[in-house]
Amino acid sequence: MLFNSIGFTLFLPTVFILYWFVTKNSLRFQNILLLTGSYFFYGCWDWRFLFLLMFSTALDFYSGLKIHHSKSDKLRKTWLIISVAINLGFLGFFKYYNFFIGSFAELLRLGGLGSNTQMLSIILPIGISFYTFHGLSYVFDIYNRKIEPSVNIVEYSLFVSFFPLLVAGPIERATHLLPQIERPRRFVYIQAVDGMRQMLWGFFKKIVIADGCAEYANLAFSDPSNHSGSTLLVGAVFFAFQIYGDFSGYSDIALGTARLFGFELLRNFNYPYFSRDIAEFWRRWHISLSSWFKDYLYFPLGGSRNGKLQSIRNTLIIFAVSGLWHGASWNFLIWGVYHGLLFLPLLIFGKNRQHTDTAAKDKLLPSIAELLQITFTFALVLIGWIFFRAPNLTTAFHYLDGLFDKTLLTKPAPGIYLFQLAAMGALVTIEWLQRDRPHGLAMKPTWTTSVKWVAYISIFLICLAHFKQNQEFIYFQF
Structure with missing residues (x-):
């Protein structure tokens, strides 16, 4: 179901x-x-x-x-x-x-x-x-x-x-x-009501963001050799938002549903696309899996107790295993190792714990340095998603080859994606404003009741208008 x-x-x-x-x-x-x-x-x-x-x-x-x-x-x-x-x-x-x-x-x-x-x-x-x-x-x-x-x-x-x-x-x-x-x-009324808010936000991310982005992402990844670099770039960005909306949307629905029955589940996502380096990204993306591998694989292997070389070895192992956990494919293995290699410089120079707070904490906008860090980290993650999404390694390398072609500066292939860009912009804006809150609709006490209800009803109607029956979640295959 x-x-x-x-x-x-x-x-x-x-x-x-x-x-x-x-x-x-x-x-x-x-x-x-x-x-x-x-x-x-x-x-x-x-x-x-x-x-x-x-x-x-x-x-x-x-x-x-x-x-x-x-x-x-x-x-x-x-x-x-x-x-x-x-x-x-x-x-x-x-x-x-x-x-x-x-x-x-x-x-x-x-x-x-x-x-x-x-x-x-x-x-x-x-x-x-x-x-x-x-x-x-x-x-x-x-x-x-x-x-x-x-x-x-x-x-x-x-x-x-x-x-x-x-x-x-x-x-x-x-x-x-x-x-x-x-x-x-x-039964705790406040817990149940906030659970419903979290479910609504999860449905928005799944129905409007993930399912909406899927059409263009599928077009780009179906035959990358026949698309311009600009089309492939849009397709990669759309897939990045598709998988985030799909998986974090599922997690929000799961956590919200559990709260209706009086349970608090482990948080699985913490606004990962606002990360300032790869180490922070992995503290914010699929948190329950990352912490599982740390506790039951990294530490039993020795962790970092015996110096840098063992720490490097163990880090590469958990990233490789994490890749294979996602699927039985060389694509997933390379995706995992790719992230491991990006993580290593931070580990070697002791920078893997430098960003443990919220980006632009207590500020409306990030600094120029933070914005560049977030953009660069997202670009690195985007390249990894190409290996994750492509059906095989040949397609992944064709995609990368086409992405960095001179056609990158041309107009992308036509598609009904203006609304999708607006929806993605709304997602980023809301989550940025709520980045110190447990989910996108965890409204702050300063928000008036009328503003809250306008937001709830609007999101519900948008979800209803874009609802498609039985659109499976990506992580069901893992």
């Missing part, structure tokens, strides 16, 4: 009414209702993969108990390895089997050897990368004695499969979400 579907407009209020008016006096029944609703939400995509989700959940629940109660470190490690190996085995098979088999076959051909490898028609279970990482963080935290295991299978299952975050995150931690599931919740 998609957030931007007619089905969701029926599903959400139904669950909301049952949750607060029928099961409100029983935490147990509230959790059972949410778990049942989450499985229904997931099963609307493909009910067969519900069994995989349930198996993964049961595996980590049982492994967590065994790790906690095992008397010897060897047995604890054995159960950890079992859980990690099976989880990554499923993820590897469904997501990476054809990639590695195809790459191995190509390597054999380049060496002059024949190959009888066979590709499989594998359907990628939606959300598998997200719920697998939920479970892995849980067993890692138990193994490291940060938490004790849940003894309630319903509560743990809800942690893994809570429907707002199930298919595209944010990637939650048991230390953050499980305590909220285990304790009674009450």
